Amino acid sequence: MEVSMTVNGRAVSADVEPRTLLVHFLRENLRLTGTHVGCETGYCGACTVHVDGKAVKSCTMLAVQAEGADVKTIESLASNGNLHPVQEGFWERHGLQCGFCTPGMIMASVALLDENNNPSEDEIRHGIEGNLCRCTGYHNIVRAVEYAGAKMRGEEPPPPDWEGGE
Amino acid sequence: MTAPSRVRPARVAGGVGDSTLRPDGIPKLEGSFEYAQDLWQEGALWGATTRSPHAHARIVAVDVSPALSIGGVHAVLTADDVPGSPTFGLEHSDQPVLASDVINYWGEPVALVAAEDRDTARRAAAAVKVRYEILEPLTDPGEADTRDEAFRRIRIRRGDQEASGPVVVEGYYETAMQDQAPLGTEAGLAVPDGQGGVDLFATSQFLHVDHEQVVASLGLSADQVRAHPTGIGGAFGSREDVNLHIHLCMLALRTGQPVKMVYDRSESFTGHVHRHPARMWYRHEANRDGTLARVEARILLDGGAYASTTPAVLANASYFAVGPYKCDSVAVDGVGTRTNNPPCGAMRGFGAVQVCFAYETQMDRLADALSMDPIELRRKNALTTGDHFATTGQIIETPLPTVEVLESLAAMPLPADSESDLLPGGSGLTTEARHVMRGIGYAIGIKNLGFSEGFDDYSQARVRLAGSGAVVETAAIEVGQGLVTVLAQIARTALGISDVTVEHVDTSRIDSAGSTSASRQTQVSGGAVLKAATTLRDRILHHHDGDDLTDQGVLRNGDVIVTMGELVADDWQETATFRHPPTTAPDEYGQGKLHADFAVAGHRAVVDVDPELGLVRVIRVDTAQDVGKALNPEAVLGQIEGGIMQGVGLAVMEELVVEEGIIRNPNFTDYLLPTILDAPDVEALLIEEDGSWGPFGAKGVGEPPTISSTAAVAAAIRAATGKAIERVPVRPQDIAL
Numbered sequence: 001m002e003v004s005m006t007v008n009g010r011a012v013s014a015d016v017e018p019r020t021l022l023v024h025f026l027r028e029n030l031r032l033t034g035t036h037v038g039c040e041t042g043y044c045g046a047c048t049v050h051v052d053g054k055a056v057k058s059c060t061m062l063a064v065q066a067e068g069a070d071v072k073t074i075e076s077l078a079s080n081g082n083l084h085p086v087q088e089g090f091w092e093r094h095g096l097q098c099g100f101c102t103p104g105m106i107m108a109s110v111a112l113l114d115e116n117n118n119p120s121e122d123e124i125r126h127g128i129e130g131n132l133c134r135c136t137g138y139h140n141i142v143r144a145v146e147y148a149g150a151k152m153r154g155e156e157p158p159p160p161d162w163e164g165g166e
Numbered sequence: 167m168t169a170p171s172r173v174r175p176a177r178v179a180g181g182v183g184d185s186t187l188r189p190d191g192i193p194k195l196e197g198s199f200e201y202a203q204d205l206w207q208e209g210a211l212w213g214a215t216t217r218s219p220h221a222h223a224r225i226v227a228v229d230v231s232p233a234l235s236i237g238g239v240h241a242v243l244t245a246d247d248v249p250g251s252p253t254f255g256l257e258h259s260d261q262p263v264l265a266s267d268v269i270n271y272w273g274e275p276v277a278l279v280a281a282e283d284r285d286t287a288r289r290a291a292a293a294v295k296v297r298y299e300i301l302e303p304l305t306d307p308g309e310a311d312t313r314d315e316a317f318r319r320i321r322i323r324r325g326d327q328e329a330s331g332p333v334v335v336e337g338y339y340e341t342a343m344q345d346q347a348p349l350g351t352e353a354g355l356a357v358p359d360g361q362g363g364v365d366l367f368a369t370s371q372f373l374h375v376d377h378e379q380v381v382a383s384l385g386l387s388a389d390q391v392r393a394h395p396t397g398i399g400g401a402f403g404s405r406e407d408v409n410l411h412i413h414l415c416m417l418a419l420r421t422g423q424p425v426k427m428v429y430d431r432s433e434s435f436t437g438h439v440h441r442h443p444a445r446m447w448y449r450h451e452a453n454r455d456g457t458l459a460r461v462e463a464r465i466l467l468d469g470g471a472y473a474s475t476t477p478a479v480l481a482n483a484s485y486f487a488v489g490p491y492k493c494d495s496v497a498v499d500g501v502g503t504r505t506n507n508p509p510c511g512a513m514r515g516f517g518a519v520q521v522c523f524a525y526e527t528q529m530d531r532l533a534d535a536l537s538m539d540p541i542e543l544r545r546k547n548a549l550t551t552g553d554h555f556a557t558t559g560q561i562i563e564t565p566l567p568t569v570e571v572l573e574s575l576a577a578m579p580l581p582a583d584s585e586s587d588l589l590p591g592g593s594g595l596t597t598e599a600r601h602v603m604r605g606i607g608y609a610i611g612i613k614n615l616g617f618s619e620g621f622d623d624y625s626q627a628r629v630r631l632a633g634s635g636a637v638v639e640t641a642a643i644e645v646g647q648g649l650v651t652v653l654a655q656i657a658r659t660a661l662g663i664s665d666v667t668v669e670h671v672d673t674s675r676i677d678s679a680g681s682t683s684a685s686r687q688t689q690v691s692g693g694a695v696l697k698a699a700t701t702l703r704d705r706i707l708h709h710h711d712g713d714d715l716t717d718q719g720v721l722r723n724g725d726v727i728v729t730m731g732e733l734v735a736d737d738w739q740e741t742a743t744f745r746h747p748p749t750t751a752p753d754e755y756g757q758g759k760l761h762a763d764f765a766v767a768g769h770r771a772v773v774d775v776d777p778e779l780g781l782v783r784v785i786r787v788d789t790a791q792d793v794g795k796a797l798n799p800e801a802v803l804g805q806i807e808g809g810i811m812q813g814v815g816l817a818v819m820e821e822l823v824v825e826e827g828i829i830r831n832p833n834f835t836d837y838l839l840p841t842i843l844d845a846p847d848v849e850a851l852l853i854e855e856d857g858s859w860g861p862f863g864a865k866g867v868g869e870p871p872t873i874s875s876t877a878a879v880a881a882a883i884r885a886a887t888g889k890a891i892e893r894v895p896v897r898p899q900d901i902a903l
Contacts, residue, residue, distance in 0.1 A: 015720075017285075033204035034197015036399070038349045039431045046349055074197035087195040091187060094800050097808065098646025100201065100399030101192030102350040122588075125842045132834070133708035134349050134400050135646050137807030138845040158799070 045131030095144030097135035175662030185800035203860025221827025250385025273436025302596030322756030331459030350399015363390030401511030439511030474511030482517030609883025630739030635665025642679035685866025778896030794865030
């Protein structure tokens with residue numbers, strides 16, 4: 001069946017099977033492969049995108065449910081070669097290793113900071129608890145979001161842990 | 167001409183010792199990094215696998231016609247279609263590419279399908295009709311041991327076998343089957359070259375050995391198959407073995423079209439090997455002063471249906487059975503059984519994890535029996551440089567700062583009693599703060615670095631001048647650990663050039679870099695890069711009679727005499743192969759110089775436990791780790807924080823539940839991975855010491871964080887609850903009942 005939506009600011013439409021998941025529509029119809037599939041059961045969050053400004057696990061949603069919606073994926077975040085503050089935070093604070101969870105982590109973190117740009121460490125952890133990372137132990141992910149929050153508030157980010165002594 | 171006096175390269179930006187940012191970071195942050203899952207070619211077909219629903223059965227008949235009759239299906243292949251070797255295997259070629267006669271584990275591949283889209287491929291795979299005669303599976307590893315169904319037995323006898331001590335502790339311990347659970351599942355694309363050969367792009371940790379196995383099973387010559395590195399979403403051991411590699415190539419060659427395959431999560435749980443579940447019997451005898459008089463251990467690892475790396479994992483478990491301690495009377499018997507359980511193989515820590523839980527529990531019990539401080543007991547017996555390794559007898563030749571690890575760990579500040587906003591049990595919020603008991607536990611562990619037992623462990627790398635600097639070429643696989651970062655750092659420092667990039671090349675363009683495992687790539691592939699870069703610098707300086715090489719080119723007395731552009735035009739390059747110090751195969755008593763290097767690490771865990779509900783929250787894990795030299799301190803910390811998390815996972819939640827050979831929880835809803843709310847705080851001390859053979863004295867750092875973190879958490883739970891805690895993961899019923 002026919003589905004139309006806006007993805008990263010571009011109007012798209014396609015003829016899809018009703019059972020097509022949003023994540024497969026993004027990855028296979030639109031070739032936006034930055035959104036990853038980690039578990040297919042809504043548990044890992046690697047497929048997190050924004051639908052009308054809210055973070056959504058795109059493996060738990062049908063493409064047709066996004067009819068008319070404004071969808072944003074990881075590919076939309078950087079503009080004119082400038083990283084979004086959350087991307088910059090993950091980069092500057094070693095918030096990624098294999099990187100497979102990273103796009104979903106970043107989209108969840110952006111949604112968190114859009115609602116509260118000065119979260120405590122606990123609020124950060126609760127805010128992105130639906131996203132799994134197998135590489136980092138999460139420590140640097142928290143630091144990355146703190147860095148991004150500071151940047152979004154126009155403040156100097158806290159120094160990295162590894163500077164200024166053992 | 168007199169030889170010019172050459173200066174050592176000046177300190178180069180982005181060289182060793184800097185916490186350089188990852189060169190693959192930006193594409194990974196922007197979503198443009200190409201993982202194996204993302205590969206695509208116009209006209210590509212989708213592959214799918216028909217798998218056995220039984221753990222043990224005889225195949226009576228396979229009827230592919232219902233699958234073939236589905237529109238859009240291009241090929242259905244069975245064992246009869248395997249062109250070459252019908253079996254494959256990392257060390258022993260015992261695993262059928264497709265089962266032809268007997269099914270030996272649940273999920274074993276029987277048939278392959280290629281179709282025009284993913285859903286059709288999966289529907290067709292399900293439509294293949296297989297008639298099975300169900301057989302009784304052998305799933306008890308103890309019974310397998312009795313029946314002598316063993317991939318390997320190891321017998322270690324060292325020292326006076328009659329030695330004894332007055333203080334004796336005995337114990338029996340178990341560790342469960344753990345999954346590596348990288349977030350990216352197995353995936354790949356095979357592209358036929360139109361001349362009977364094929365290019366394979368698939369998830370891997372060990373490109374050249376994948377290549378060997380693929381070539382053998384396709385019945386092609388080596389140059390007809392090229393295995394290419396591709397983007398990997400984590401590995402942790404799960405990608406050392408072949409899984410979809412041969413299947414993809416068979417489908418591509420049969421259909422003449424590119425074929426793509428991506429395992430879903432539940433298929434991934436059957437598509438790769440797991441950490442061996444272990445059963446361990448121990449007896450420690452000590453003198454009154456705490457020195458170990460004798461250690462006896464019996465270790466049983468269940469290898470499951472096929473060999474994979476079971477012989478090597480068993481070797482590690484057996485040789486590291488005493489831990490980082492001195493003891494001159496040792497008897498260890500190890501067996502890796504063959505059953506109809508899921509095949510087990512490599513996972514971070516590789517056999518050293520299971521025994522660490524057992525020997526560290528024993529050390530705590532011994533300290534109890536001696537009324538001694540557990541740190542003091544460990545210090546008294548600590549193995550260090552110059553000592554004989556308790557099991558193999560080899561003398562420790564590289565630095566082993568066991569005492570420093572213990573002392574720095576014990577000196578790290580403890581968290582305040584109030585430090586934890588989260589109670590055990592997570593979002594259930596059923597625990598009340600007044601019921602929570604806090605416990606603290608210590609453990610230390612040891613593991614070999616690089617391959618052991620006489621394996622010819624080498625890596626080749628090429629360094630060439632190109633663009634406006636240098637390029638490192640390697641087939642070593644980046645799995646997320648930061649290899650591309652550190653290889654570039656080594657080349658920068660060795661060359662004196664800051665503009666260095668790393669290029670992954672396929673099996674036709676370079677010799678093997680060995681496996682991305684055994685914590686070996688920084689040391690071994692790093693060693694190859696160091697050797698190639700150093701030689702290249704020397705050759706260039708000698709040729710141009712220069713005294714320094716920089717980003718500008720060759721200098722003599724401070725002036726540029728040859729520009730970098732001119733050097734690049736001359737196509738300077740150097741290929742080098744590095745081998746670590748040779749090891750020997752064990753003799754009949756397990757004796758010999760079996761290991762090239764060791765690393766030791768210690769962990770102190772702080773846990774909060776609700777003893778009535780059996781719930782645990784790990785508050786904090788502090789660590790001191792022997793790293794030789796931290797080439798990229800922040801990347802080392804990343805390995806430590808992530809490795810501890812996997813150790814905590816095995817301690818309190820991660821278990822593949824296998825009943826009658828069938829995995830009952832092959833999904834992320836039921837196989838629990840630590841979330842950001844489960845993650846403990848981590849403080850890490852890096853213990854640096856010169857003397858390892860790794861580049862600039864570096865030791866491998868990937869596995870040590872996972873060895874003793876599990877044991878430390880178990881010890882902390884024991885301290886909080888007074889329960890024996892003889893099995894990990896610790897389940898609520900182990901605490902509350």
